[in-house]
Amino acid sequence: MLLSPVDAVACCAPLSREPISAQSAERIAPLLKALADPVRLRLMSLVASRKGQEVCICDLSPEFDLSQPTISHHLKVLREAGLLEREKRGVWVFYKARTEALANLGALIGDPSA
């Protein structure tokens, strides 16, 4: 059973359609929290803008003036939130965006048709 945060985001109507339940809010807040950091927001965008393709950490790290463990930590947060998928190939680790998660989250925040 055990809903992943990504599944949770598909659970409810847009914020401005009807009041979100306390339970749904508890599930969705972690997703927003994962994005609510400048570094993670950039990481997410860097990966998501390569539609579908996988991106190597070794290509992401140079974009930031941060230590390797810090980048690793941020990627872990995004992955555990369900926003990124991880795949290991050889020595390198590649990340792929869960675009449906971003789409669902976006629709929940600000549905244009709401």
Next chain:
Amino acid sequence: MLLSPVDAVACCAPLSREPISAQSAERIAPLLKALADPVRLRLMSLVASRKGQEVCICDLSPEFDLSQPTISHHLKVLREAGLLEREKRGVWVFYKARTEALANLGALIGDPSA
């Protein structure tokens, strides 16, 4: 000049369209952080789902099992992020959602056409 966070959210393409700039990420993260709390997410939804109408704090507080200062604090965070507008009428304080802010933020997170 001094861009408010709400203006900032209209500044850039969807996350999955192109990598967000470091500067834009710094501006937008606070908006997401404001929403990244279960209580604030519910507060935002409670106000936003009353399209355009104003909602009295006195109607919001009973929904939560929290002290009055805590609710006041959360509303202040949402207001300073630019997601809510405040108006005082007599002894009561009313909040109104900035729907365009929510819409822009939603489009930035997960543009359906991206």
Next chain:
DNA sequence: ACTAGACATCGACATCTGTCAATATCTATC
């Protein structure tokens, strides 16, 4: 003026968070 009520501010506290240096783990190659 005094009071009552709605909301804000302040001060304090425990917890969470972002960061790093040090260290560990894994994999390809020599």
Next chain:
DNA sequence: GATAGATATTGACAGATGTCGATGTCTAGT
């Protein structure tokens, strides 16, 4: 199997965050 390189984990620490009780401020009535 020893080494080098890519990534993960751990431990530590400063700063941010959510919460509360106490107190302050403003307004409407009495």
